[in-house]
Amino acid sequence: MSSPSVQNILSRHNPLAEGNLSRVAQIDRSLRSPVVFFTVMAALWLVIGSIFGVISAIKLHVPEFLNIEALTFGRSRTLHLNMVAYGWSFNAIFAVSIWLMHRLSRAELRNGWVPILGGIGWNLTLVYGMFAIADGQMTGVEWLEMPREVAPVLGLCFLLIGLWSVVAFSRRQTTHVYVSQWYILAAMFWLPILYLVAQMMILWFPARGTVQAITNWWFGHNAIGLFLTPVGVASMYYFIPKVLGRPIHSYYLSVVGFWTFALFYNWAGIHHLLGGPVPVWLQSAGIVASVMMVIPVLVTAINFHYTTTSSQAWGVIWGSPTLRFTVFGAMNYTLSSFAGSLMALRDVNAVTHFTNFTIGHAHHGMHASLTMALFGAFYFILPRLAQREWPSAALIHLHFWLCAIGTIGYVVVMSIHGWMQGMQWNAAVMTPAQIAAAAEPWNYARTICGSLMTLGHIVFCVHVLWMLAPRAEKRQGPTLFAR
Amino acid sequence: MSPVPAESFWDLSLLGIFLLGLVFLGTAIWALSWSRRSGQFDDLERDSRAIFDADEPEGVVQDRFPQ
Amino acid sequence: MKNLYLIYAGVFFTIAFSWGGLVLSSQIQQAGLVPVASEEGGQLYPRKASGYAIQGKLVYISQGCNYCHSQQVRPAGMGGDIARGWGQRSTVSRDYILQDRVLLGTMRTGPDLADIGGRQSSDDWHYLHLFDPQITSPGSNMPSFRQLFALRPLGATPSKDAIHVPPTHAAAAPAGYEWVPSERGRNLVAYLRSLRLDYNSPEAKLKE
Numbered sequence: 001m002s003s004p005s006v007q008n009i010l011s012r013h014n015p016l017a018e019g020n021l022s023r024v025a026q027i028d029r030s031l032r033s034p035v036v037f038f039t040v041m042a043a044l045w046l047v048i049g050s051i052f053g054v055i056s057a058i059k060l061h062v063p064e065f066l067n068i069e070a071l072t073f074g075r076s077r078t079l080h081l082n083m084v085a086y087g088w089s090f091n092a093i094f095a096v097s098i099w100l101m102h103r104l105s106r107a108e109l110r111n112g113w114v115p116i117l118g119g120i121g122w123n124l125t126l127v128y129g130m131f132a133i134a135d136g137q138m139t140g141v142e143w144l145e146m147p148r149e150v151a152p153v154l155g156l157c158f159l160l161i162g163l164w165s166v167v168a169f170s171r172r173q174t175t176h177v178y179v180s181q182w183y184i185l186a187a188m189f190w191l192p193i194l195y196l197v198a199q200m201m202i203l204w205f206p207a208r209g210t211v212q213a214i215t216n217w218w219f220g221h222n223a224i225g226l227f228l229t230p231v232g233v234a235s236m237y238y239f240i241p242k243v244l245g246r247p248i249h250s251y252y253l254s255v256v257g258f259w260t261f262a263l264f265y266n267w268a269g270i271h272h273l274l275g276g277p278v279p280v281w282l283q284s285a286g287i288v289a290s291v292m293m294v295i296p297v298l299v300t301a302i303n304f305h306y307t308t309t310s311s312q313a314w315g316v317i318w319g320s321p322t323l324r325f326t327v328f329g330a331m332n333y334t335l336s337s338f339a340g341s342l343m344a345l346r347d348v349n350a351v352t353h354f355t356n357f358t359i360g361h362a363h364h365g366m367h368a369s370l371t372m373a374l375f376g377a378f379y380f381i382l383p384r385l386a387q388r389e390w391p392s393a394a395l396i397h398l399h400f401w402l403c404a405i406g407t408i409g410y411v412v413v414m415s416i417h418g419w420m421q422g423m424q425w426n427a428a429v430m431t432p433a434q435i436a437a438a439a440e441p442w443n444y445a446r447t448i449c450g451s452l453m454t455l456g457h458i459v460f461c462v463h464v465l466w467m468l469a470p471r472a473e474k475r476q477g478p479t480l481f482a483r
Numbered sequence: 484m485s486p487v488p489a490e491s492f493w494d495l496s497l498l499g500i501f502l503l504g505l506v507f508l509g510t511a512i513w514a515l516s517w518s519r520r521s522g523q524f525d526d527l528e529r530d531s532r533a534i535f536d537a538d539e540p541e542g543v544v545q546d547r548f549p550q
Numbered sequence: 551m552k553n554l555y556l557i558y559a560g561v562f563f564t565i566a567f568s569w570g571g572l573v574l575s576s577q578i579q580q581a582g583l584v585p586v587a588s589e590e591g592g593q594l595y596p597r598k599a600s601g602y603a604i605q606g607k608l609v610y611i612s613q614g615c616n617y618c619h620s621q622q623v624r625p626a627g628m629g630g631d632i633a634r635g636w637g638q639r640s641t642v643s644r645d646y647i648l649q650d651r652v653l654l655g656t657m658r659t660g661p662d663l664a665d666i667g668g669r670q671s672s673d674d675w676h677y678l679h680l681f682d683p684q685i686t687s688p689g690s691n692m693p694s695f696r697q698l699f700a701l702r703p704l705g706a707t708p709s710k711d712a713i714h715v716p717p718t719h720a721a722a723a724p725a726g727y728e729w730v731p732s733e734r735g736r737n738l739v740a741y742l743r744s745l746r747l748d749y750n751s752p753e754a755k756l757k758e
Contacts, residue, residue, distance in 0.1 A: 245540075
């Protein structure tokens with residue numbers, strides 16, 4: 001039986017009682033179209049992109065699998081990356097950041113057609129870009145593989161979408177500003193600068209020699225660290241205290257965390273070029289910044305830890321889809337970041353560079369951390385937009401276990417094999433073909449883990465579409481999020 | 484990187500960038516102290532409660548698995 | 551922290567700082583790099599690539615070769631690149647100044663290619679390797695690149711372009727036909743042959 005205060009909340013969310021609509025519910029209602037649009041786009045790209053990931057993984061132990069030119073490994077792998085990065089991650093980030101910013105600014109969305117227009121342009125351009133990649137028109141620059149003509153369109157669409165979060169902030173109805181808002185603002189400011197500079201200096205007016213590579217990894221690492229990660233962290237900072245009903249442990253720490261994050265992450269990207277044809281002082285700067293990242297990551301971990309510590313908290317975390325996914329993501333944020341700092345050390349890097357270890361780390365951050373946290377956000381946001389509960393607890397459980405086991409398995413497999421691979425390359429005893437043959441069982445295990453993740457994504461996508469599909473009967477009563 | 488003093492035009496511009504960087508740093512430190520003085524860092528504990536409101540108040544768990 | 555302009559200023563400063571320190575400074579440092587000769591009036595290195603090699607590089611990019619192969623030799627002490635014979639010295643910035651697209655690579659599913667033209671100087675080896683890597687490198691997990699070859703009717707005698715696929719191979723040319731590299735295949739091999747690290751640089755000398 002619900003307590004009286006919960007009943008009040010529920011009745012305020014009842015769409016049939018128009019006069020009852022609380023501020024929060026009004027804001028959620030206004031956000032419905034763009035957030036749902038970006039969510040559906042994100043979920044679809046996630047499924048298709050994951051399938052290309054599995055195809056690429058299979059090719060590594062069955063080289064002649066689907067070996068037509070349009071799907072040669074170099075292209076299928078590139079399609080996978082671009083789909084899960086620009087398709088899933090960016091669309092999901094758009095959805096979550098617009099929702100979070102409007103909620104925290106206590107401002108209703110106005111002129112929602114602007115971000116939707118940007119979103120339509122974004123996604124159509126991505127489709128064009130994917131076909132171009134399959135056709136062999138890729139640029140060869142990692143994270144910027146789509147032909148350069150997409151850049152002005154993507155840039156403009158991004159501005160239309162990202163601007164709306166900034167506009168919401170400037171229209172804020174409250175004097176209180178929350179940490180998540182800083183991270184989202186920063187992300188929306190940083191990405192256009194990164195993209196513009198990288199496009200100009202690598203593709204449109206190519207810089208000299210390895211300056212291209214330096215720009216590439218300043219961009220590539222910062223696209224993850226200064227755009228995707230901040231919104232992921234913003235999401236964790238909101239949902240963990242929000243769902244638990246307790247404020248963040250130390251708000252002061254979150255200020256320190258934000259600025260040290262901004263300062264150090266910027267310089268870390270050079271760790272992709274250790275041992276490479278770039279000046280040693282540059283490499284050292286990248287190593288130092290990568291190690292210094294321990295500070296903001298530790299600060300965030302401490303904050304989350306003390307916010308969640310209590311005997312009842314773990315029961316609540318386990319019993320809430322949002323928290324289960326978000327806390328899983330937050331813990332892996334700490335783990336993958338510490339791993340990244342370690343990987344920047346010269347002696348470690350000498351083994352892990354150019355191996356599966358790096359790829360395992362990439363998935364650790366992008367999937368075990370960011371993607372899982374974004375799932376958590378969607379589990380909270382969608383019922384409040386659709387005004388209905390998730391249809392099936394079983395599908396949520398299935399989604400969680402497939403992804404959790406798949407992603408942890410993937411990171412473990414790739415890390416162990418990556419280390420082996422690095423030692424084998426460096427020992428200079430085995431031939432390349434022998435190293436490839438030794439990789440076979442590990443690549444097989446990787447395919448299995450990736451398949452589990454993909455199945456989990458399909459479950460999620462199906463559930464999202466089911467949840468949003470118009471229903472025959474109209475629900476009479478309020479929906480119950482926390483019965 | 485060439486040592487100071489500069490030996491060519493390019494080294495000179497590198498030095499120029501370095502000095503500009505110092506100016507930036509100085510501005511950043513000034514901005515930080517200005518922020519403190521203008522109260523940007525006050526009331527932090529109250530701001531941490533910005534996520535709660537009448538509908539979703541502090542102390543109430545906001546999510547559970549659907550039954 | 552409530553002020554939008556303050557947040558923006560701080561955010562902009564952090565990225566301007568990193569861009570200036572990492573990218574701009576490198577651009578300035580490398581602006582003065584030009585090809586140099588190791589002795590007076592000698593060949594300038596790095597070499598300019600031939601037209602075929604430039605076309606071949608486009609094939610390399612289009613087929614996604616750089617996702618399994620790197621093109622950089624790390625110094626001794628940072629891995630076994632030199633011990634493996636991937637180069638007699640590490641690669642340096644100057645080696646890449648004439649390249650319109652730098653393909654350093656980030657993954658070594660297969661070996662590094664900075665000096666592949668030196669290691670494998672036979673066109674035949676490259677063609678067979680691309681036709682079916684199992685021919686030259688049994689156990690490799692590199693896929694075949696049949697799309698770079700064409701079946702042509704045999705003339706009176708085999709053309710000198712024909713590649714020598716073992717007759718027992720599953721995809722050996724049927725009677726009356728021969729496999730020849732397409733224009734893309736020829737260009738790609740020209741590019742691979744052009745990848746050589748056989749000269750000294752002021753920053754790094756070849757080991758003897």
